[in-house]
Amino acid sequence: MIELHTFTFNAFSEQTYLVDHGNGEATVIDPGMSRAEEQVAFANFCVERGLTPVQVVLTHAHLDHVLGAGWVYEQWELCPRLHPLDVPTYEQAPRAAQVYGVPMDALPPLGEPLEEGGVVKCGEAELHIRLTPGHAPGHVVFVYATGKWIVGGDVLFQRSVGRTDLPGSYAPDLVASIENQLYTLPDDYEVWPGHGPSTTIGGEKASNPFVNAAGTGMMQTGAL
Numbered sequence: 001m002i003e004l005h006t007f008t009f010n011a012f013s014e015q016t017y018l019v020d021h022g023n024g025e026a027t028v029i030d031p032g033m034s035r036a037e038e039q040v041a042f043a044n045f046c047v048e049r050g051l052t053p054v055q056v057v058l059t060h061a062h063l064d065h066v067l068g069a070g071w072v073y074e075q076w077e078l079c080p081r082l083h084p085l086d087v088p089t090y091e092q093a094p095r096a097a098q099v100y101g102v103p104m105d106a107l108p109p110l111g112e113p114l115e116e117g118g119v120v121k122c123g124e125a126e127l128h129i130r131l132t133p134g135h136a137p138g139h140v141v142f143v144y145a146t147g148k149w150i151v152g153g154d155v156l157f158q159r160s161v162g163r164t165d166l167p168g169s170y171a172p173d174l175v176a177s178i179e180n181q182l183y184t185l186p187d188d189y190e191v192w193p194g195h196g197p198s199t200t201i202g203g204e205k206a207s208n209p210f211v212n213a214a215g216t217g218m219m220q221t222g223a224l
Contacts, residue, residue: 002123002144003019004017004018004144006018006192007032007033009033009038010034010035011064011102012032012063012195014064014194015030015196016030016033017029017030018042018046018053021123021124022124024050024051025051026046027053027122028055028057029059029142030058030151030153031066031067031071031080032064032065032066032068033068033072034067043075052076053076054078055078055081056069056072056079056081057081057082058086059139059141059142059153059154059194060082060086060136060138061082061086061089061136062093063097063102065154066080066090067097067104070108071105073108079109079110080110080111081110081111081112082113082114082138082140083131083140084138085138086136086138087110088137089138090107092167114129116129116130117129117130127142127144128144128145129142129143130143131181132152132181132182133170133174134155134173134178135153135154135166136154139154139155139162141181148190149190150185150190150191151192152182153193154193155177156193156204157195158193158196158197158198158199158203159199159204159209160208160210161219171219174211175211179211183201183204183211183213186201191204
């Protein structure tokens with residue numbers, strides 16, 4: 001079985017994930033390392049575990065999730081893969097860095113696009129891709145059914161949801177993504193988000209104040 005490791009990086013406390021394939025190779029999800037000490041910590045972890053990153057995939061391309069893409073490209077010559085609908089978000093990331101005053105290396109060229117309903121192969125394992133727009137137009141989540149976990153980016157958080165006040169975001173799409181793509185998964189699936197602690201599908205269906213299974217969330221009733 002593959003193993004998931006998490007790192008908290010950059011000024012936005014973004015969660016970067018490393019999937020250990022179990023064969024010495026690894027997949028990087030949402031590289032957010034932005035300072036030298038973060039880069040060293042990530043590189044040392046790979047060395048200590050005997051891991052070589054072989055691919056980079058993005059849940060979406062907001063600034064905080066791609067700050068380390070240039071460094072990863074320099075280290076391992078890996079071009080990030082994302083859904084085509086989020087290419088404009090990727091192209092705008094350097095501008096966002098200027099607005100926030102955050103240093104950022106040049107973004108690398110993109111790799112093969114991710115497809116809705118496709119898979120990301122991690123050795124013998126497969127992460128299934130679900131398109132979940134709302135926070136970003138081409139946002140996706142990665143579902144590992146065997147391990148009962150999801151790398152969910154900025155769609156669903158512990159008792160919260162992703163922002164919908166950013167360019168390309170749209171609240172009704174986010175609600176639909178959560179209801180149709182996440183809440184249709186089993187309750188015991190663990191959600192590893194782009195920020196903050198993990199949660200479960202069942203826990204959020206029962207108690208999320210913004211979108212829940214009962215349809216009483218603030219974003220479902222128009223209270224927000």
